[in-house]
Amino acid sequence: xxxxxxxxxxxxxxxxxxxxxxxxxxxxxxxxxxxxxxxxxxxxxxxxxxxxxxxxxxxxxxxxxxxxxxxxxxxxxxxxxxxxxxxxxxxxxxxxxxxxxxxxxxxxxxxxxxxxxxxxxxxxxxxxxxxxxxxxxxxxxxxxxxxxxxxxxxxxxxxxxxxxxxxxxxxxxxxxxxxxxxxxxxxxxxx
Amino acid sequence: xxxxxxxxxxxxxxxxxxxxxxxxxxxxxxxxxxxxxxxxxxxxxxxxxxxxxxxxxxxxxxxxxxxxxxxxxxxxxxxxxxxxxxxxxxxxxxxxxxxxxxxxxxxxxxxxxxxxxxxxxxxxxxxxxxxxxxxxxxxxxxxxxxxxxxxxxxxxxxxxxxxxxxxxxxxxxxxxxxxxxxxxxxxxxxx
Amino acid sequence: xxxxxxxxxxxxxxxxxxxxxxxxxxxxxxxxxxxxxxxxxxxxxxxxxxxxxxxxxxxxxxxxxxxxxxxxxxxxxxxxxxxxxxxxxxxxxxxxxxxxxxxxxxxxxxxxxxxxxxxxxxxxxxxxxxxxxxxxxxxxxxxxxxxxxxxxxxxxxxxxxxxxxxxxxxxxxxxxxxxxxxxxxxxxxxx
Amino acid sequence: xxxxxxxxxxxxxxxxxxxxxxxxxxxxxxxxxxxxxxxxxxxxxxxxxxxxxxxxxxxxxxxxxxxxxxxxxxxxxxxxxxxxxxxxxxxxxxxxxxxxxxxxxxxxxxxxxxxxxxxxxxxxxxxxxxxxxxxxxxxxxxxxxxxxxxxxxxxxxxxxxxxxxxxxxxxxxxxxxxxxxxxxxxxxxxx
DNA sequence: GATGAATGAGTGTTCATTCAT
DNA sequence: AATGAATGAACACTCATTCAT
Numbered sequence: 001x002x003x004x005x006x007x008x009x010x011x012x013x014x015x016x017x018x019x020x021x022x023x024x025x026x027x028x029x030x031x032x033x034x035x036x037x038x039x040x041x042x043x044x045x046x047x048x049x050x051x052x053x054x055x056x057x058x059x060x061x062x063x064x065x066x067x068x069x070x071x072x073x074x075x076x077x078x079x080x081x082x083x084x085x086x087x088x089x090x091x092x093x094x095x096x097x098x099x100x101x102x103x104x105x106x107x108x109x110x111x112x113x114x115x116x117x118x119x120x121x122x123x124x125x126x127x128x129x130x131x132x133x134x135x136x137x138x139x140x141x142x143x144x145x146x147x148x149x150x151x152x153x154x155x156x157x158x159x160x161x162x163x164x165x166x167x168x169x170x171x172x173x174x175x176x177x178x179x180x181x182x183x184x185x186x187x188x189x190x191x
Numbered sequence: 192x193x194x195x196x197x198x199x200x201x202x203x204x205x206x207x208x209x210x211x212x213x214x215x216x217x218x219x220x221x222x223x224x225x226x227x228x229x230x231x232x233x234x235x236x237x238x239x240x241x242x243x244x245x246x247x248x249x250x251x252x253x254x255x256x257x258x259x260x261x262x263x264x265x266x267x268x269x270x271x272x273x274x275x276x277x278x279x280x281x282x283x284x285x286x287x288x289x290x291x292x293x294x295x296x297x298x299x300x301x302x303x304x305x306x307x308x309x310x311x312x313x314x315x316x317x318x319x320x321x322x323x324x325x326x327x328x329x330x331x332x333x334x335x336x337x338x339x340x341x342x343x344x345x346x347x348x349x350x351x352x353x354x355x356x357x358x359x360x361x362x363x364x365x366x367x368x369x370x371x372x373x374x375x376x377x378x379x380x381x382x
Numbered sequence: 383x384x385x386x387x388x389x390x391x392x393x394x395x396x397x398x399x400x401x402x403x404x405x406x407x408x409x410x411x412x413x414x415x416x417x418x419x420x421x422x423x424x425x426x427x428x429x430x431x432x433x434x435x436x437x438x439x440x441x442x443x444x445x446x447x448x449x450x451x452x453x454x455x456x457x458x459x460x461x462x463x464x465x466x467x468x469x470x471x472x473x474x475x476x477x478x479x480x481x482x483x484x485x486x487x488x489x490x491x492x493x494x495x496x497x498x499x500x501x502x503x504x505x506x507x508x509x510x511x512x513x514x515x516x517x518x519x520x521x522x523x524x525x526x527x528x529x530x531x532x533x534x535x536x537x538x539x540x541x542x543x544x545x546x547x548x549x550x551x552x553x554x555x556x557x558x559x560x561x562x563x564x565x566x567x568x569x570x571x572x573x
Numbered sequence: 574x575x576x577x578x579x580x581x582x583x584x585x586x587x588x589x590x591x592x593x594x595x596x597x598x599x600x601x602x603x604x605x606x607x608x609x610x611x612x613x614x615x616x617x618x619x620x621x622x623x624x625x626x627x628x629x630x631x632x633x634x635x636x637x638x639x640x641x642x643x644x645x646x647x648x649x650x651x652x653x654x655x656x657x658x659x660x661x662x663x664x665x666x667x668x669x670x671x672x673x674x675x676x677x678x679x680x681x682x683x684x685x686x687x688x689x690x691x692x693x694x695x696x697x698x699x700x701x702x703x704x705x706x707x708x709x710x711x712x713x714x715x716x717x718x719x720x721x722x723x724x725x726x727x728x729x730x731x732x733x734x735x736x737x738x739x740x741x742x743x744x745x746x747x748x749x750x751x752x753x754x755x756x757x758x759x760x761x762x763x764x
Numbered sequence: 765g766a767t768g769a770a771t772g773a774g775t776g777t778t779c780a781t782t783c784a785t
Numbered sequence: 786a787a788t789g790a791a792t793g794a795a796c797a798c799t800c801a802t803t804c805a806t
Contacts, residue, residue, distance in 0.1 A: 535731070608789095
């Protein structure tokens, strides 16, 4: 059976799944509920996604991809490195703050065992442009000479944590705080 | 008098649960398996833990507590701030690397919805000594004047990410790399 | 379109439940057995009845209703009161004797706590036509001026007991005995 | 193991069982709860009653016996038949009304399958004095020439129903109503 | 393709009973 | 005898997936 092409339905399923996972949490996710929320019959769901695992994995990749592409929109090859870096960094933070739902979902499933090796690899692929970008910084002597994956993780870790604090209401993200956080990030990786 | 309640059993259950969660992942965890692995009858499990959720939550807190206490062992009030900070930071990294299982479990459940609000709060409580410690650094003008919770998250985020890379074999943690990472951490928060 | 909901199944479930309750008694009733006896998968049972309690309650009402309606078939508004009364009384006895299974089930669950208040009320509703009928007898000065519910209970109690004796083989119900019992019943309520 | 002799404990168990059956109904009855309510350890319960079935059966017989004996206290061999009959009849009604708990329990378990044949037979034995009493009435030409068991059932059925109506609050039992009911009963069986 | 009724393996939890102390 | 921790068979109910229509 070739994958059918009704992109509207796929989108509806993604929306429904996202919503339900956030509401009922991880374990509460039932295929029947997803179907209902997407205004489909249970069986129809299985026409579009072979099974639950596939649904989760594809949604995960879908969200991750969207997020990454969105972040990269801020990139202008003509900018000097530091300018470009700041634009990207801020953009990533902004996106993460703007779409808490999607963020949370990603977080939620990252360490679950639900995610296939393949999905994880594909997702990591998405970060390649960023890794290449950092490599340029290193070559220009602006960034610490460390593995790009490590640098990336050191950048993303703090951002993700900040966003969580923002969600928890532990902290309100202001633009001056953003600036502060950026300074911290840059201080940590600059050569 | 009846057999006395055997407190070793609790530890056995913790071990078994930990082992199984890591093996089969979150969803695979079956109470019957936990019981078998802990050498108990199913029913016995329920004498010690009211239900699955409680078991998970208590184990989570148990691990988090142990880890935190272990980290704090490195603390000596007589040390100057920066020395104490480095000791604590390195200790946390070392512990995280040394007990990947416990680490992974904690990570795995942190954002899952399986964890009660209460458990989360109690777990956060554990970090209070560290927050107070950072407050001293601020007072001494050594650390950026930012909310301690934020500082803490900016410190832990990168460590956790590094440990993950180490697990994934993406990266080998050497002592020179540790030093490097520490420098990055310190650079990011120092005033 | 999916398979249409098969209303025969409900009847099959009723039959199976009835049979099993009578065989294994109240406590022995297992949902899995009911399903098997009705030639269904366990899950299917739960499509038609939300849970065990609901199944029992609906079956109870179903049987009670059938029995009551069957009894009322003997009623002809043109008959003089005493004639109509005798017809109804005999009819009730005959039906009770003819369908021992259904009778036993009803008896069995009437005082068990398994039955919802709602079910009890609805079941009592069924007797209303009889109560109205007795009210006519009172108005005509033929029947003792007592609450109709009381009269009804005084009539049904002895019938039920007689039927039980018949089941137990303590007693064989003959038509002359029926006549005798009717005389007793009528003597007890006639004005 | 000979049955131990601590009659206080046996009584406490009876009380507890009775109370719990009435509260939680038939299915809710748990041996552990009975033990707790009787201020005993679970194991102790099993010293006094081999198992749940035995407990239920013995309690049933115990209550039935008490009730019957109490009723017979009203009997005076010197009374003329009709006087004695009325005394007994009223006494039975009064007792039934006075101890609704015990009554309900008996009713509840009568049709449950929990009760052994043996228990039922033994319980029926208890009624023998009454059957003999009715036989006298027949011999004296005062009572209908019908099997005594039948007569008895025709007498008890209505009383039980009346008591139920009283419990349900459908009806308030007054002494004039008692008289009325007695007249109905006597009318129904008198020769 | 779409539907939703049907399936049945699977699972958390209970509870009568046993038994070590 | 008394205790209550331990046992494990049992069971109601769920839910991913299939399939008849």
